[in-house]
Amino acid sequence: MRKICIFLFSGTGMTQYVINKAKAEFEKSTAVVDLKCIEHCLVEEIELSDYDEIGFAYPVHSFNAPKKVINFIKLLPQGNHIPTFIFATAGEQNTLNYASSNLLRKILNKKGFDIFYEGLFAMPSNFAMKYEENKVQELLDNVNADICRAVYQINKNCYFILKRSFGSNLLAFFGRAEWFGARCIGKFFYADKSCIFCGKCEKHCPNQNIQVTDNVIKFGRQCGLCMRCVYLCPAGSIKLRQPFKFIAFDRWYENPELKIPGKQ
Numbered sequence: 001m002r003k004i005c006i007f008l009f010s011g012t013g014m015t016q017y018v019i020n021k022a023k024a025e026f027e028k029s030t031a032v033v034d035l036k037c038i039e040h041c042l043v044e045e046i047e048l049s050d051y052d053e054i055g056f057a058y059p060v061h062s063f064n065a066p067k068k069v070i071n072f073i074k075l076l077p078q079g080n081h082i083p084t085f086i087f088a089t090a091g092e093q094n095t096l097n098y099a100s101s102n103l104l105r106k107i108l109n110k111k112g113f114d115i116f117y118e119g120l121f122a123m124p125s126n127f128a129m130k131y132e133e134n135k136v137q138e139l140l141d142n143v144n145a146d147i148c149r150a151v152y153q154i155n156k157n158c159y160f161i162l163k164r165s166f167g168s169n170l171l172a173f174f175g176r177a178e179w180f181g182a183r184c185i186g187k188f189f190y191a192d193k194s195c196i197f198c199g200k201c202e203k204h205c206p207n208q209n210i211q212v213t214d215n216v217i218k219f220g221r222q223c224g225l226c227m228r229c230v231y232l233c234p235a236g237s238i239k240l241r242q243p244f245k246f247i248a249f250d251r252w253y254e255n256p257e258l259k260i261p262g263k264q
């Protein structure tokens, strides 16, 4: 029985969706898949040698992997040539996203992970663009077929690495400015009067950046702009002040297949 471990980070559930589907697809063949959420994973407890293959999955943030994912990967032990694949989800099917794993691959290569496959899945954007329900469903239908194809190719050990253009490499490089920008923009979040102080945002923030004290919601300087708090909030209270108001929505797509981490 082939054993696969997939390390994933998902802000608002899209990457989680892809990985759940991929796990089910892998397990149709002779494979078992362990899913490990990066935010809950203790690096000291990871035994890479227990697995035949490793996967990493993340949402594209400003043409890159999120800082949280990079930080996690830096802490991993040596890969000892373990076959490795990378799945990324993005808010649109755009070749400019193709270099999002550049830094991640550099670190993994140095650690001796043998990366043989990359998949990029176009999901509904959770950032700046608002997709209508029918568009969401269309994207999910397409992505389901893409996942089956990717898993089939991985099962067959196909080598597939996305072809970067000069533009995508450049965007990936400069997009890293977002890691610092996120900390600043994060201070522009606020909970409006509709807040019910349920504490979900605090409990599920992957960066422990939110504090609920004396019926005040405080946003710190560790925001990763993953948007989980905005989408998870049952009262739709979390907003961004100007000039960043356009980035976050106060509404979640009511698609039953997309489940935000932390939502019951």
Ligand SMILES: Cc1cc2nc3c(=O)[nH]c(=O)nc-3n(C[C@H](O)[C@H](O)[C@H](O)COP(=O)(O)O)c2cc1C
Pocket (backbone or CB within 6 Å): 009, 010, 011, 012, 013, 014, 015, 016, 058, 059, 060, 061, 062, 063, 064, 089, 090, 091, 092, 093, 094, 097, 123, 124, 125, 126, 127, 224, 225, 226, 227
């Ligand atoms: C801060 C931020 C930056 C993003 N940057 C990009 C981007 O550069 N290209 C893109 O196609 N989508 C971008 N997106 C959209 C996400 O990649 C997409 O919605 C993803 O599937 C979200 O996955 P998640 O729900 O697992 O976090 C961005 C989203 C956020 C929150």
